[in-house]
Amino acid sequence: SVPLSYFSGIGAASRRGILIKGGQYLETLNALEAVVFDKTGTLTAGQFEVTAIQTGDGFTRDQVLTTAAAVEQQSSHPLAQAIVRAAGDQPLPTVSTQSEVPGQGIIAEINRQSIVVGNRRALGSIAVPPLQETTDTVIYVAIDGQFAGVVTLADRIKPDAKATIHSLKQHRIQSVMLTGDNQHTAASVADQLGIDRVAANLLPEDKLAHVSELEEHAQHSQRRVAFVGDGINDTPVLKRADVGIAMGGLGADAAVEAADIVIMQDEPSQVITAIQIAKQTHRIVW
Numbered sequence: 001s002v003p004l005s006y007f008s009g010i011g012a013a014s015r016r017g018i019l020i021k022g023g024q025y026l027e028t029l030n031a032l033e034a035v036v037f038d039k040t041g042t043l044t045a046g047q048f049e050v051t052a053i054q055t056g057d058g059f060t061r062d063q064v065l066t067t068a069a070a071v072e073q074q075s076s077h078p079l080a081q082a083i084v085r086a087a088g089d090q091p092l093p094t095v096s097t098q099s100e101v102p103g104q105g106i107i108a109e110i111n112r113q114s115i116v117v118g119n120r121r122a123l124g125s126i127a128v129p130p131l132q133e134t135t136d137t138v139i140y141v142a143i144d145g146q147f148a149g150v151v152t153l154a155d156r157i158k159p160d161a162k163a164t165i166h167s168l169k170q171h172r173i174q175s176v177m178l179t180g181d182n183q184h185t186a187a188s189v190a191d192q193l194g195i196d197r198v199a200a201n202l203l204p205e206d207k208l209a210h211v212s213e214l215e216e217h218a219q220h221s222q223r224r225v226a227f228v229g230d231g232i233n234d235t236p237v238l239k240r241a242d243v244g245i246a247m248g249g250l251g252a253d254a255a256v257e258a259a260d261i262v263i264m265q266d267e268p269s270q271v272i273t274a275i276q277i278a279k280q281t282h283r284i285v286w
């Protein structure tokens with residue numbers, strides 16, 4: 001293939017639907033020690049389906065589902081959309097206040113009762129009985145300080161995700177997955193894809209800390225770290241990474257703004273395309 005200057009490297013990328021906001025990022029792509037991926041919406045499609053509902057003592061399935069759907073109506077999180085869809089045309093209770101906690105879930109009020117819908121962390125000290133083990137994403141529902149039940153949801157891995165991780169290995173670039181989702185789900189996705197390192201139960205600020213640590217390590221050998229995310233709960237880390245890569249450029253404005261590289265298609269393999277273009281560019285510059 002033909003060597004490219006920085007300028008034509010950016011042009012070649014743009015013809016493939018990859019927007020690179022400066023020549024320096026081609027250099028960064030040439031010096032990668034690790035590529036860090038967000039899970040939901042990045043390696044997985046972010047298209048959830050409700051798979052099961054389990055209830056706590058004294059609560060019904062309908063109560064768990066309609067409570068969750070009522071508070072999720074205002075949320076744009078992919079989990080929220082699936083929960084609302086699953087409630088179908090059942091009447092939903094009226095929510096008086098609602099606020100979303102990034103990477104955790106939603107706290108709300110219905111009929112003067114406090115509602116929590118989110119991950120285990122969002123429930124805080126509320127007691128939860130032993131639940132059936134699953135590799136699905138588990139969303140807990142608490143009503144008035146009591147565990148009411150869980151909604152489990154399955155996502156699917158993107159078709160090109162496995163080949164992307166394999167290709168990184170061939171380039172001797174480490175693959176890392178960070179997620180706010182639970183350990184079981186994270187480990188299952190990481191195993192299926194052959195990811196080198198995985199960390200789960202992370203808050204947005206924990207993702208930042210992980211990327212900073214990886215960057216510090218890479219710096220010792222003059223190497224860099226990329227972060228790839230879809231912009232939902234990960235704009236801070238897109239901004240912070242040596243090179244922040246946002247996927248699905250037609251969606252989240254904040255992500256497009258925060259990122260150094262924007263991938264228009266929702267395909268992680270476009271990261272490999274960008275690295276290959278950067279490699280060709282490299283040959284003529286140095």
Ligand code: ADP
Nearest residue numbers: 039040075077103104105118119179180181233
């Ligand atoms: P990821 O790190 O996999 O991209 P997020 O950071 O968006 O995921 O969310 C992490 C976790 O926080 C989710 O798996 C879910 O448990 C919880 N969560 C986030 N937003 C919501 C929401 N709107 N409703 C319920 N749970 C949520």
Ligand code: MG
Nearest residue numbers: 038040232233
């Ligand atoms: Mg995310």
